[in-house]
Amino acid sequence: MxxxxxxxxxxxxxxxxxxxxxxxxxxxxxxxxxxxxxxxxxxxxxxxxxxxxxxxxxxxxxxxxxxxxxxxxxxxxxxxxxxxxxxxxxxxxxxxxxxxxxxxxxxxxxxxxxxxxxxxxxxxxxxxxxxxxxxxxxxxxxxxxxxxAGNVGIRLNDHEEGSLSKLFTSINIMATSQAAHIEKEKQNREFLKDTISDISHQLKTPLAALKMYNEIIQNENCGNDVVDSFTSKIEREIARMESLIQNLLKLAKLDSGSIELEKHTHNLKEFLEETIEGFRTRAKLEGKAIVLHCDEHITMNFDKEWMLEAVSNIIKNALDHTGAKNLIEVRCDETPVFIQITIKDNGMGIHPEDIHHIFKRFYRSRFSKDKQGVGIGLTLSKAIVENHGGTITVESELGKGTAFYLAFPKLSNL
Structure with a gap:
């Protein structure tokens, strides 16, 4: 037997x-x-x-x-x-x-x-x-x-006989394979970070030159409507490229784990008011409204610079996908277990085919009317939130609006 x-x-x-x-x-x-x-x-x-x-x-x-x-x-x-x-x-x-x-x-x-x-x-x-x-x-x-927890060199004791030892041997083989995969993935991430960093730094010089040449052309005031139109378009595209390069560098740093978050306790309402203030002018020009609902006593431990990037990307995404007279609501709620930031709009919503892909980098929906975005802002927001120990989820109904939920467990804020 x-x-x-x-x-x-x-x-x-x-x-x-x-x-x-x-x-x-x-x-x-x-x-x-x-x-x-x-x-x-x-x-x-x-x-x-x-x-x-x-x-x-x-x-x-x-x-x-x-x-x-x-x-x-x-x-x-x-x-x-x-x-x-x-x-x-x-x-x-x-x-x-x-x-x-x-x-x-x-x-x-x-x-x-x-x-x-x-x-x-x-x-x-x-x-x-x-x-x-x-x-x-x-x-x-x-x-x-x-x-x-990270000690990939540890192995189970499989030197004895019996079924448990056979199981431990199989686990050890799997652990060795996983450790090799982790090391390879780490090397790939490091290579990707270095590559993106090198390319980004190499692009900065020609971009600066292009920007300078474009400014010179604009300052000439040649009076040619075609030239003026193209110089304005060139300026917008250069700004987009600069923004993309900066976001790629930030994402590469987050992916490689080389970022050390400088967390401090902040008043959440004050932080969100400062963040929204940067979008007031655009919202006013586009005929949109941004409102904040947040208890003034809620505090949270986070890196202000990085969290500003995460929340700003989502608010910008909401402005990009709403029309005139639409409303963007920013809400924060606190429970005994977690703190949640909700960014909700009543805009066009997300198509059901896109809802599971919006956090993928460079993802562009075939249903989206936005042709200017580069598809990296939400990816960056997700990486920042997760580096703070939180989660980000989205709910949307086509034609009725979208809501992003940023939840941060209180244990991760200690």
Whole structure:
């Protein structure tokens, strides 16, 4: 049977077999002792009968023969009839026969003690087996948690035999593969960060030159409407490229884990008011309204510069996808468990096909009318929120609006 390949199970059954064998031998010894005890009691009883008969002047030779000679069926029948007249038969209560009562109580107690001892020993064997397995599993859980916490060099003890060791070996193989994957992913992220950083820095010089040349052309005031139109377009595109480069650099730093957040406790309402203030002019020019609902006593621990980037990107996204007379609501709520920032608009909403992809970098919806965005703002917001220990989710209904929920567990703000 495959079960006996497991060393722990094999040792368990060996231990149980030893216990059973021990108590089988002990049982045989107890039976022999009981037989000897019964023999002594019977002989002692016969001594009393013989003495009684001798005291009543029966012939001694006849008394001896009555105990030593073989009895016939007629003798047994005659004796039964005689003693039954006095109520002495197999139905007589044990309590009326002191020798039988004593014998019963003595060996009932002995077998009770043996039964209890046997049960305790069997339970002890099972308990030791379970405790040993439990200890190994607890150690394995601790090691796995350490691995998940970042100690990728830790491995489970798989040097023993048995099913657990086979399982631990499989986990170790998986851990080695995962560690290699983590290292490779780390190298890829570092390479991506360096590449984006290098490209971005290389682009800064030609962009600065283009910006300068465009400003020179604008300052010439040549009076050509076509030239003026194109220089304005060039200025907008240069601004877009500068914004994209900056966002790529920020995202690369977040992805590589090279950013150390400088968290401080801030009044959330004051922070959100400052953030919204940067969009007041645009909202007014576009005929839109931004309102804030937030309790002035809510405080949260976060990096102000990075959180400003995260919230600003979402508010900008709301302005990009709402029309004149639309409303953007910013709300903050506090519960015993978390603090939540909600940014909600009543604009065009997100198409159902796009709702699961909006946080992917450079994702552009085929349903979106926005042709100016580069598809990285929401990705950056998500990375910043998650680096603060929070989560970001979105709900939207096409034609009715969109709501972003930024939830930060209070434990992550300690």
């Amino acid at each position: 495959k079960i006996f390949i497991n060393k722990e199970v094999k040792m368990l059954f060996i231990a149980l077999a030893v216990v059973f064998l021990f108590f089988m031998i002990l049982g045989q010894i107890t039976v022999e002792l009981a037989a000897d005890d019964y023999k002594r009691n019977m002989i002692f009883h016969d001594y009393g009968v013989a003495g009684y008969l001798a005291r009543n002047e029966l012939d001694e030779s006849q008394i001896i023969r009555s105990f030593t000679t073989e009895k016939t069926n007629d003798d047994v029948k005659k004796g039964r009839e005689l003693l039954q007249q006095a109520g002495y038969d197999s139905n007589t209560q044990n309590s009326l026969l002191s020798a039988v009562e004593h014998f019963y109580h003595k060996y009932a107690l002995i077998f009770l003690i043996l039964s209890i001892t046997f049960s305790v020993m069997v339970c002890a064997v099972f308990l030791l087996f379970i405790l040993r397995q439990y200890k190994r599993i607890e150690k394995a859980i601790s090691d796995i948690q350490a691995f998940m």
